[in-house]
Amino acid sequence: MQQQVTVQCPATVANLVCGFDILGMALEQPYDLMEVRLLPEPGIIITSKDGFPLPADPAQNTAGAPLLAMLEELDQSIGFEVIINKQIKPGSGVGSSAASAAGSVVAANHLLGNKFSKEDLVRFALFGEKVASGVKHADNVAPCIYGGITLIRSIFPLDIVSIPAPALHVTVVHPQIEVRTADARQILRKQVLLKDAIRQWGNIAGLVTGFMKQDYALIGRSLEDVIIEPVRSMLIPGFDEVKSKCKEAGALGGGISGSGPSIFMLSKDTGTARQVEKIMKEVYTSIGLDHHTYVTTINQQGVKVLA
């Protein structure tokens, strides 16, 4: 029986503009590396190699809580040591907590001979999201585990569907401000206008249809959010300018990645994606805000077990 494994855990973009809490996409870049070792006695040990000040108590750790849930279901006298080398900055809005949660359960499942289904693994990983944001949302952990673009049709009961999509180039900018997922949830209104909800579901259906028909123009037209973005974008300096200038430069569209502060843009080709990156850098340089950018593509595989 294999005793240890290293996994590569992709960043993810949740919501995809109009699909709040139901759509997510895995990215080729950035990603975390995690090493998971089987222990002969019960317990979870979390070790961090990256210097981020995350809780070492497994019940409070986004990689630990999912493993505790898994162990409870297993009813075997074993444990895991997890060594995290995080490259996805916590709080950046591209699924840092999800990468830890998804990576730990995929790695553990590999060591257990793939006892559990992908859907089981999402179910366990949700405990990590609960620790991170107070809410079990699957729009990062599902694409992180499945790869590609995933729909979470329902959380209770869990219903995850992969959505085929054409090649897309993704540009991400992370302005170095803090937006806590819990805060970003709290500012949302509990009620929405029916007419806005209708506009939103038109866009969601349009986006899904655009992906599956490989209709880039339809994807672009459907990347519109009349409910969440108008509220959350206020927390992100430069948002409107980045969005409008990137679209002028040929991006299909984009918006807030998850609860922010990262902003992502989709483009049809890598040249446009690079141009979009240049614009993002210009905007945040002129505002005087530190930032990181990535130009990447959709990750199709999800968490990858390294040889």
Add this chain to the structure above:
Amino acid sequence: MQQQVTVQCPATVANLVCGFDILGMALEQPYDLMEVRLLPEPGIIITSKDGFPLPADPAQNTAGAPLLAMLEELDQSIGFEVIINKQIKPGSGVGSSAASAAGSVVAANHLLGNKFSKEDLVRFALFGEKVASGVKHADNVAPCIYGGITLIRSIFPLDIVSIPAPALHVTVVHPQIEVRTADARQILRKQVLLKDAIRQWGNIAGLVTGFMKQDYALIGRSLEDVIIEPVRSMLIPGFDEVKSKCKEAGALGGGISGSGPSIFMLSKDTGTARQVEKIMKEVYTSIGLDHHTYVTTINQQGVKVLA
């Protein structure tokens, strides 16, 4: 130049349960027949051959208003005579007004040498829906003109997308009670809970994905409406019983057709669709309510110009 034409105008099911105002589907049965003649002088003449007491004033008639809109854009000194032989009972909830609106503009466009695009025709036909219900909704006229299942991503600006779907058998029951579209709209709340809206958009994305992946089980799971149906179904006696018994009998799912009172159910095969019809008849016979049923399939062509 051809002087007259007869068209066959399909019934349509709007909303498709979770897609309020954005999804619709054309049916093979029932359909209206309409004859349209070119007149050398301005004006619209509406003649009814079916005995339904619909307004003869073109501005108040669902077939007339769209033609007036078309003539205004044409700026030619011509007119149309429309002879309507309606088989789709007005107020039944399967797009009777839409069939008139769509049929008249498709027929007129044929006589004009197809000057206008399908999208233009939907734009004109919306004037008929405005006359009928006070609201320009395209979820009947779009599928009536395009055929198949259509998404109306947006009304302003108009954005219509055809959604491929697998073969489906449709059973419709029309309990003979009156539900006015305008009333059925009025009882809806203007605001909805964000958590319900999220559940709804998960179902919409699931339904569209199910159609395009030809995944019948996903279609079935996604035919859930947590916003409109709980309110509107109160206007339809026997609704809950019909729905639960039809699903027990193997229907994938279904719900209110448009604003009701008709109820539709989707099935994978014709045997199930016939069994569903039997159940519908039993329920309404036991309630003592007159009713009509149809067992049909999706119409792929939309309004058909007859030879």
